[in-house]
Amino acid sequence: MERNLQIRLARRPIGEPSVDDFRFVEEAMPAPGAGEVLLQTLWLSLDPYMRGRMSEARSYVAPVAIDAVMVGGTVGKVLASNDPRFAVGDLALGYGGWQRYSVEPADALQKLDSAMAHPSYALGILGMPGQTAYCALNDIGAPKAGETLVVSAAAGAVGQVAGQLGKIAGCRVVGVAGGSEKCRYVVEELGFHACIDRKTESLDEALARYCPDGIDIYFDNTAGAILEAVMKRLRVGARIPLVGLIEQYNAVQMPKGPNLAPLLVARAKIEGFLVTDHAAHTRDFLAAVGGLLQKGKLAYREDVVEGLEAAPEAFIGLLRGANLGKLLVRAA
């Protein structure tokens, strides 16, 4: 009889997580109770926010408890259902976590169209990362034609969408990414005006070259050195949606931020963004981004890792910037 495989949090990492911070556990297959659904995980999403869940520092949600299954968004296939809304064989978007099988309340699941060409997109461009890009760019960034938009982690799940949406809004879009392969992808496939390789280029010099008139919007996935360099070139009225802090998720001591004088000089703003506050805009987002995707107006790349067992190493790599595109685990 099939058994469940779970990846649990073994201990809280100090600095960069290691594979020893995770523990593999075999369990009996779970059984759904009243109103619950049993799912087989097809796709597990790996996202930088998970690093925060591994720590006890104050955040917007509670951390994962020691020895609990690591959390994560999933696309699963219904194996058994105690809710009339889900039938065996249905696909559903849920929050099943790092495990082969999960039981979830039907209320927490969202049925996916079984004819969907790429169900995994529900974890990426048509899911949380895509909506993050759409809402943070529009609500905080408020792009206008002719403006200059800089996007960090430009080849990542959120950055690739944010930059393309900025381009469609008429912005000149400059990406920042790590490595020549990513930069090539950002310029050649995503169509950004330019992409700065943070591993080999001087940020100050490259931003001066590619943003000679300054920066109107900085879509910030990283904070750290890139934010610091951008701050020196803000145009009056600049907006910085602060969407991620990937440069410091592994920090043992919280680093200082950039000097804030440019905010005053430029009457600019930095505003923190969390997609869960924007659930009311999900329909707009899906109509807009889904429509663009269908019309072939958006490029989108996934970085797929095979097998649940590979999740810890893939996640550690994500925090190092090893992935190109939305990182996913194909679990079945």
Added chain:
Amino acid sequence: MERNLQIRLARRPIGEPSVDDFRFVEEAMPAPGAGEVLLQTLWLSLDPYMRGRMSEARSYVAPVAIDAVMVGGTVGKVLASNDPRFAVGDLALGYGGWQRYSVEPADALQKLDSAMAHPSYALGILGMPGQTAYCALNDIGAPKAGETLVVSAAAGAVGQVAGQLGKIAGCRVVGVAGGSEKCRYVVEELGFHACIDRKTESLDEALARYCPDGIDIYFDNTAGAILEAVMKRLRVGARIPLVGLIEQYNAVQMPKGPNLAPLLVARAKIEGFLVTDHAAHTRDFLAAVGGLLQKGKLAYREDVVEGLEAAPEAFIGLLRGANLGKLLVRAA
């Protein structure tokens, strides 16, 4: 025959300005040309922004040239006028700078009601500092009844107005000021809920005590250590109007700012504010704050220094936080 006394910028200060950075010059009385007005300076406003004008670092306006008269807002009495809008004896608000007499284009002057009980208020609560408080609090801070507002430099020109307006809007207002005399003023005369003495109290502990449920608005006149402490206690949706950076105006090297992770966690924003962008709101401001002042709903204190010759030392003291209330020089 009466001669003019000018205080000019002798050299650019490195770090804290010294009296040797200024030079006293006697000049012939200036004569107004066509469309110009000759004024005797009655009041000179001393404000922290002047430190920026002494430096060449990028800012929102050009620096004062070496050997040019130090700039500054003034209230003057018209001694001669080549413009029909101004008659001898009129009072006018202008930008005469650090000198006993000035010639200004009539277009750059604003006539004051000669019956005004306190013409100097046009440089303070009813002028640029008051409008800064009003517009930054309302436009960026957006105070709501029941919220917690923290104001730094609470006994200063801007802080004392911002905090009282917050109180009138129904906020619980906590000030931060340097020294027990200022703190007493802030609580007893301005009616703030509490005031933290940054010279003797731990900011972290005091903010935890006075803002047990966190901080909704931080009206930031200082940046630096106070901002850093506030950042740790932001409530979800917090707003930080960044109005001044007095903690770092004398810095030789720009210091780093606070860690920005709390902005993301709290979906909060920091936004730079410059009052000159808000000229369209001057009428609203004067109606609102002027009305409250007339009804006795606002306390307001000036810190008056006698004689133009005292301006350099008074200004150096301002940057150290020596003043209590709006710092002014009575020049005649």
